[in-house]
């Protein structure tokens with residue numbers, strides 16, 4: 675598992691493009707036949723991708739976690755962004771179609787990923803956080819997620835936020851997870867921007883063409899930077915950073931949060947005049 679250390683906003687000001695990408699961009703999550711994970715020291719969030727083909731893939735990394743099994747002291751949210759697949763949780767099978775979410779609680783010893791068709795595999799996006807008690811394993815298709823309609827055509831940010839794992843949905847210790855779908859011809863997310871110094875966040879951008887890019891904006895409001903993000907790449911957002919993006923064409927993204935509180939609406943809006 676790759677380790678990403680935390681940084682502070684003062685040092686961040688001097689970072690080059692290369693340093694920004696090394697620290698905050700997760701550029702190869704999804705590789706056929708592999709499970710790839712990145713461990714961030716922001717709230718100890720593990721971000722991963724798994725594309726099982728002919729063989730199943732197992733959620734594990736004892737060497738990094740030094741626990742007997744992955745979910746000994748953790749919980750995990752899984753969203754399939756590929757074709758149909760199955761997650762086996764201690765032998766219990768959960769079939770996930772594209773955009774279905776599965777929460778697996780602390781204490782489950784074995785989590786296996788499988789694709790229904792090796793030539794058209796599932797793509798499991800994984801976000802795991804530390805946990806202190808077991809909540810029930812639960813599956814939710816996007817239809818069961820709570821929708822919030824935001825934005826407008828005139829601002830090019832008309833979109834729907836679907837919350838899967840949150841206070842009024844699938845219960846967890848600290849993980850919050852959902853998906854934001856932009857309406858066709860709408861390219862902006864999360865603008866006006868916000869902060870929540872109580873929680874870090876991870877964005878996964880997907881459903882993009884090979885040559886499309888998202889300009890993802892980060893940094894303190896008065897000191898912004900950007901990352902060029904391709905299809906199926908993720909960005910780690912420090913608690914002190916804005917997290918907003920604009921695409922060269924349409925895209926979808928999954929957001930996940932962890933930290934001090936469990937209040938989705940706890941966001942400090944950034945005034946346009948304060949953005950630099």
Ligand SMILES: O=C[C@H](O)[C@@H](O)CC(=O)C(=O)O
Pocket residue numbers: 833835853854863864865870875917929938941
């Ligand atoms: O803290 C919450 C997260 O940044 C996202 O939910 C924002 C988002 O999906 C959007 O505005 O489209």
Ligand SMILES: [Zn+2]
Pocket residue numbers: 868869870875917
């Ligand atoms: Zn946010």
